[in-house]
Amino acid sequence: MFDLVLRGGRVIDPESGHDGLADVAVKDGRIAGLGTVTEAGLVEVDASGLVVAPGFVDLHAHGQCLPADRMQAFDGVTTALELELGVWPVARWYDEQAHAGRVLNYGASTGWVFARIAAMTSQQTESSIAGMGRAMQDKRWSDEVASAAESADIVARVKAGLDQGGLGIGFPNAYAPGAGVKEISDLCSLAASFGVPTFTHIAYMSNVDPMSSIDAYTRLIGLAGSTGAHMHICHFNSTSLQDVERAAELVRTAQAQGLKVSVEAYPYGTGSTVVGAVFFSDPAFPERTGGGYETIESLASGRRFGDRSEVLAAQAEDPGSLVLWHFLDVAANDRHRNLLDVSVLFPGGAIASDAVPWLLADGATYSGDAWPLPDDAISHPRSSGTFTRFLREWVRERETLSLMEGLRKCCLIPAQLMEASTPAMARKGRLRVGCDADIVCFDWDTLTDRADFRHPNRPSEGVRHLFVGGETVIVDGGLVREARPGRPVRRPVAS
Numbered sequence: 047m048f049d050l051v052l053r054g055g056r057v058i059d060p061e062s063g064h065d066g067l068a069d070v071a072v073k074d075g076r077i078a079g080l081g082t083v084t085e086a087g088l089v090e091v092d093a094s095g096l097v098v099a100p101g102f103v104d105l106h107a108h109g110q111c112l113p114a115d116r117m118q119a120f121d122g123v124t125t126a127l128e129l130e131l132g133v134w135p136v137a138r139w140y141d142e143q144a145h146a147g148r149v150l151n152y153g154a155s156t157g158w159v160f161a162r163i164a165a166m167t168s169q170q171t172e173s174s175i176a177g178m179g180r181a182m183q184d185k186r187w188s189d190e191v192a193s194a195a196e197s198a199d200i201v202a203r204v205k206a207g208l209d210q211g212g213l214g215i216g217f218p219n220a221y222a223p224g225a226g227v228k229e230i231s232d233l234c235s236l237a238a239s240f241g242v243p244t245f246t247h248i249a250y251m252s253n254v255d256p257m258s259s260i261d262a263y264t265r266l267i268g269l270a271g272s273t274g275a276h277m278h279i280c281h282f283n284s285t286s287l288q289d290v291e292r293a294a295e296l297v298r299t300a301q302a303q304g305l306k307v308s309v310e311a312y313p314y315g316t317g318s319t320v321v322g323a324v325f326f327s328d329p330a331f332p333e334r335t336g337g338g339y340e341t342i343e344s345l346a347s348g349r350r351f352g353d354r355s356e357v358l359a360a361q362a363e364d365p366g367s368l369v370l371w372h373f374l375d376v377a378a379n380d381r382h383r384n385l386l387d388v389s390v391l392f393p394g395g396a397i398a399s400d401a402v403p404w405l406l407a408d409g410a411t412y413s414g415d416a417w418p419l420p421d422d423a424i425s426h427p428r429s430s431g432t433f434t435r436f437l438r439e440w441v442r443e444r445e446t447l448s449l450m451e452g453l454r455k456c457c458l459i460p461a462q463l464m465e466a467s468t469p470a471m472a473r474k475g476r477l478r479v480g481c482d483a484d485i486v487c488f489d490w491d492t493l494t495d496r497a498d499f500r501h502p503n504r505p506s507e508g509v510r511h512l513f514v515g516g517e518t519v520i521v522d523g524g525l526v527r528e529a530r531p532g533r534p535v536r537r538p539v540a541s
Contacts, residue, residue, distance in 0.1 A: 048073050048087040050516055055093030060454035061476035072483040075515040093487050099453050100475050101484035102433045103460040105129050106398035108175050111413040113404050115149035120505035121433045124484035124514050125151040129245040130280040132157030132216025133173035136207040140534055148532030155216040156207030163187045165199040179320030179366030191226040201232050211536040213468055214242040219249040234275035242467040243276040248285045252334035259286050263293050267300045276306035281400050283389035284317040288336050290388045308463055310398035311389035313436045315374030318402045318426040322365025326357050343370040346409045396460040399432035419503045427502045431495025434506040438494045468537050483516035
């Protein structure tokens with residue numbers, strides 16, 4: 047007898063191209079049968095009228111806690127990875143997640159920036175976006191080139207993280223623009239020697255030379271060619287700003303030459319980060335980004351900044367506080383909407399949320415057990431609705447892609463980017479016998495995001511059932527509150 051059988055759904059597998067009615071059987075956390083399944087299941091689910099697809103794989107999820115997992119489950123996500131920022135020490139982080147219990151599968155890269163903070167300052171900081179922001183109180187790690195001894199220490203720490211099973215190297219270079227190219231090239235060579243990707247927030251976000259986004263992409267592509275590293279570009283939309291068309295040309299040319307360069311994007315013209323980010327304090331910020339300080343909004347208060355002095359004051363008070371950055375006006379500006387399309391629809395590019403943690407009204411990070419989330423819990427709406435928004439708007443409503451191709455960007459492409467170095471990912475992002483039973487069942491006609499900037503804590507609708515490793519997380523559209531089936535995604539660690 048199978049543990050679970052999904053009956054009569056529209057099964058879509060982007061790897062094989064299968065799209066048709068079928069049953070799906072699950073045993074011991076893996077898919078054990080597809081097609082017409084005559085045997086019974088301990089649990090039987092009527093999936094008729096629903097799309098049955100691989101659970102979505104998010105390469106860029108900063109939440110990494112219970113409330114973040116639950117919100118992403120309603121967005122169809124079954125695996126949420128912290129790859130751009132990463133963590134350090136790696137082994138300790140995995141132990142902490144296992145102890146806490148996770149709803150979704152989880153994993154992380156080795157966090158270069160945290161290794162840099164440890165090597166260059168005396169600060170003790172947690173591996174989180176807020177922890178990185180608070181470390182801005184001693185900015186030497188961000189602003190300065192490391193000495194030879196410090197650089198060797200940084201490389202050694204990152205190598206230790208890879209030895210502990212880190213999924214690659216996280217390179218949020220824009221938060222440490224002072225880092226030297228020698229240090230970064232050494233680390234890219236290290237990544238190449240381990241056969242793991244780097245996950246890079248490019249060094250510069252600007253449409254004006256010098257230190258433009260195009261400058262940063264050219265350097266990134268040069269690192270791919272000179273070191274052999276796989277350079278994965280995080281949030282292609284927010285780092286390219288209004289030069290994304292030229293950036294896309296550069297990436298396509300690099301790929302055509304056989305260089306290992308890949309991209310991801312989220313379907314919003316608004317980003318989110320810490321107010322302490324160095325690019326916000328640049329006196330030329332308005333000219334370099336095409337928008338004034340009013341494009342920066344405090345996530346906790348909703349207040350827009352008026353000028354640079356207000357930004358500097360906020361950085362001095364709490365550099366780790368989260369802000370929204372409205373870098374494109376996709377609602378009112380057709381040109382901006384077309385620019386967003388370039389990144390979201392980039393051939394072979396993944397959809398990834400860049401989901402940020404949930405905050406309460408006082409600015410504290412929320413990691414509690416309440417469901418629904420507290421009324422005052424706030425975040426970027428991408429933390430709730432990235433994948434459903436993409437599928438609703440770009441696939442169902444605008445028909446820019448088929449459902450098969452849309453799903454490919456949500457599950458198969460991100461898994462394929464990882465599987466050469468992380469064998470566990472070869473069992474995710476597809477529906478075939480032997481793969482992990484990470485499965486989403488959704489109503490295609492009603493699937494939609496509900497979160498917006500006024501109501502970010504509204505979960506998406508349309509996901510009727512969701513299974514992680516064959517265990518039920520969502521049933522008949524409702525959360526199974528006690529579910530903690532998430533398992534680590536980790537590279538093999540030598541004994």
